[in-house]
Amino acid sequence: MTKNKQKIGIHELYAKDPIEADKLLWGRVGEPKSRRGFLKKSALAAISLALGTKMVFADYFPRGIIPAALAHSSEAFELEGKRAGLIVLNDKPINAETPPHLLDDKLTPNDLFFVRNNGIPPREVNLSTWTLTIEGESVRQSKTYTLADLKSKFKQYTYHITLECGGNGRKEFNPPAKGNQWSTGAVGCAAWTGVRLKDILNEVGIKSNAVYIGYYGKDTHISGSDKVVISRGVPIEKAMEDESLIAWAMNGEAIPMLNGYPLRLVFGGYPASCSGKWLHKIVVRDKVHDGPKMTGQSYRVPCKPVAPGTKVADKDMCIIEAMPVKSLITFPKSGVMLPLGKQLPLRGHAWAGARSVTKMEYSIDFGMTWQPCNLSAPKNRFAWQQFDAKVSFPEEGYYEVWVRATDSEGVAQPMLLPGWNPKGYLNNACHRIAVKITN
Amino acid sequence: MEENRNGINIGLLITSVNFVFVCCLLLFGYIAAGDIIADWFKYSPKVALTNTTKKTTSASHFDKAIDGIHVQTGLVYAEGFEVVRGTCTTCHSAKLVTQNRATREGWKQMIVWMQVTQGLWDLGEQEPIILDYLATHYAPKAVGRRANIDLAEVEWYILNVEED
Numbered sequence: 001m002t003k004n005k006q007k008i009g010i011h012e013l014y015a016k017d018p019i020e021a022d023k024l025l026w027g028r029v030g031e032p033k034s035r036r037g038f039l040k041k042s043a044l045a046a047i048s049l050a051l052g053t054k055m056v057f058a059d060y061f062p063r064g065i066i067p068a069a070l071a072h073s074s075e076a077f078e079l080e081g082k083r084a085g086l087i088v089l090n091d092k093p094i095n096a097e098t099p100p101h102l103l104d105d106k107l108t109p110n111d112l113f114f115v116r117n118n119g120i121p122p123r124e125v126n127l128s129t130w131t132l133t134i135e136g137e138s139v140r141q142s143k144t145y146t147l148a149d150l151k152s153k154f155k156q157y158t159y160h161i162t163l164e165c166g167g168n169g170r171k172e173f174n175p176p177a178k179g180n181q182w183s184t185g186a187v188g189c190a191a192w193t194g195v196r197l198k199d200i201l202n203e204v205g206i207k208s209n210a211v212y213i214g215y216y217g218k219d220t221h222i223s224g225s226d227k228v229v230i231s232r233g234v235p236i237e238k239a240m241e242d243e244s245l246i247a248w249a250m251n252g253e254a255i256p257m258l259n260g261y262p263l264r265l266v267f268g269g270y271p272a273s274c275s276g277k278w279l280h281k282i283v284v285r286d287k288v289h290d291g292p293k294m295t296g297q298s299y300r301v302p303c304k305p306v307a308p309g310t311k312v313a314d315k316d317m318c319i320i321e322a323m324p325v326k327s328l329i330t331f332p333k334s335g336v337m338l339p340l341g342k343q344l345p346l347r348g349h350a351w352a353g354a355r356s357v358t359k360m361e362y363s364i365d366f367g368m369t370w371q372p373c374n375l376s377a378p379k380n381r382f383a384w385q386q387f388d389a390k391v392s393f394p395e396e397g398y399y400e401v402w403v404r405a406t407d408s409e410g411v412a413q414p415m416l417l418p419g420w421n422p423k424g425y426l427n428n429a430c431h432r433i434a435v436k437i438t439n
Numbered sequence: 440m441e442e443n444r445n446g447i448n449i450g451l452l453i454t455s456v457n458f459v460f461v462c463c464l465l466l467f468g469y470i471a472a473g474d475i476i477a478d479w480f481k482y483s484p485k486v487a488l489t490n491t492t493k494k495t496t497s498a499s500h501f502d503k504a505i506d507g508i509h510v511q512t513g514l515v516y517a518e519g520f521e522v523v524r525g526t527c528t529t530c531h532s533a534k535l536v537t538q539n540r541a542t543r544e545g546w547k548q549m550i551v552w553m554q555v556t557q558g559l560w561d562l563g564e565q566e567p568i569i570l571d572y573l574a575t576h577y578a579p580k581a582v583g584r585r586a587n588i589d590l591a592e593v594e595w596y597i598l599n600v601e602e603d
Contacts, residue, residue, distance in 0.1 A: 092532045174582045176540040178549055223530045223558045292556065335593040342600050400588060416584045434588050436595065 097185030101333035108188035119219035119229030136283035140205035154195040160383035166271030169427025177424020194247030214289030215276030231291025268382025308420035322353035334433035352407035519572030543574035
């Protein structure tokens with residue numbers, strides 16, 4: 001080991017090359033067991049040693065993600081010059097978000113794309129036997145396709161589509177909302193390749209009474225029972241949009257296991273939980289789909305606005321459809337110091353559910369005045385858009401740069417938290433970074 | 440030095456016999472305890488963990504509480520801890536618990552939700568112990584309509600921008 005290596009902390013190690021870091025730290029060279037089960041005994045022993053306990057599920061732990069217990073170590077975060085990787089909110093089921101400065105790319109790299117798993121991904125995926133079945137009350141016939149059928153029978157399309165978890169930003173709600181406490185990073189935009197869901201539904205034939213589609217995936221319940229983990233969907237009109245895909249590729253590569261390998265739905269502008277992963281069945285329903293996490297309080301907000309902390313009955317909760325306008329500063333990382341007289345380069349992304357972003361502004365005085373940013377056009381509907389600006393500061397001191405997007409209907413992001421809701425969805429409050437201007 | 444008729448050096452012979460004996464001993468030792476010995480020479484993850492995580496690598500350390508926090512789970516180490524750890528980390532990691540904040544009633548609702556939809560069992564007499572623990576240590580904090588940027592978490596750095 002070189003001296004240099006001794007200084008690298010666990011986060012930096014993972015940030016540089018997660019696969020290599022796994023090998024270095026744990027001797028993990030294989031795929032996680034969820035794919036093949038190569039994890040060596042010695043690696044398990046190493047992980048267990050570091051955790052001080054037997055890591056029962058170590059063999060399902062994906063490569064390249066810092067074990068949560070270690071990620072938690074505040075010591076690691078004190079490291080100078082570190083580049084943190086994904087932030088693991090929960091290691092079972094796996095939920096990990098991307099810090100804003102790692103979302104700087106126009107297309108989020110596969111290994112940085114956030115993970116919101118409700119259960120445990122399938123352990124074995126056999127591409128030649130994987131099938132997709134379309135059935136339900138509102139199909140004329142039920143039909144099953146292999147992956148090869150999908151790829152050969154239908155025209156293929158690629159779209160840049162932003163996926164965002166409905167609970168992104170939950171952390172900020174007060175009183176606190178239940179669930180994974182996402183801060184800003186449960187979002188990403190990738191180039192998804194696949195076939196149009198509508199082409200398949202049209203070939204199968206759907207009845208005129210169809211109102212909703214629902215998906216089923218091959219993930220399993222964390223308790224080990226055979227409960228369906230999650231089965232959500234979208235209204236039939238949404239399913240029939242051009243950009244609604246059944247995808248097998250992400251940025252030109254196979255979809256990562258944690259993001260739904262080998263097949264998933266992709267619906268832009270809706271909560272990402274509608275875009276079912278490890279997809280093997282779609283049902284066309286004559287009523288609103290009622291699978292797990294479609295009903296109750298999940299992915300729903302009060303139909304009528306409520307005061308913070310109100311207990312809302314299930315019958316007064318409505319399903320979230322299009323997500324609101326939002327933006328994120330991806331450069332510079334919060335905590336930037338700059339000498340007086342220099343301009344701060346600022347950039348990031350903006351997106352707006354089913355709409356487009358038409359105006360992007362920044363403020364260095366907590367919203368008293370707003371300056372315009374350059375804003376790019378979306379590559380296609382549901383792709384996030386890029387903004388940039390050069391920011392000047394009048395004198396030394398502490399500043400915050402806030403950004404605000406406005407959508408094509410004239411709706412802008414709030415600076416404060418938007419309407420409180422019991423499960424903490426749809427926080428689209430302005431993003432901000434801390435800046436110090438020095439002499 | 441004594442030499443016999445065939446010109447064989449007795450000293451050398453004795454040395455050879457000794458050498459073979461020692462080899463046998465080593466071989467025997469290896470067969471008996473080879474795995475343990477091999478481990479001494481194996482790459483140890485401790486080396487790569489550096490000063491930043493070094494402290495967390497010892498098993499005893501990890502099952503201890505530091506500043507009132509149980510290191511391994513991140514749960515507050517206080518009355519009720521054992522019950523909560525035993526009950527609430529069987530399906531998901533403790534991180535799902537420690538991330539959340541709620542009143543006693545809010546925690547009760549989450550438990551009921553898990554019982555109705557996620558297969559959580561009846562907690563019986565343990566329920567009040569668990570609820571007391573959660574309501575005490577994971578109670579909501581008032582932060583207003585929008586909290587300050589968490590400046591304690593910000594790492595300040597100097598950005599070098601090109602002259603223009």
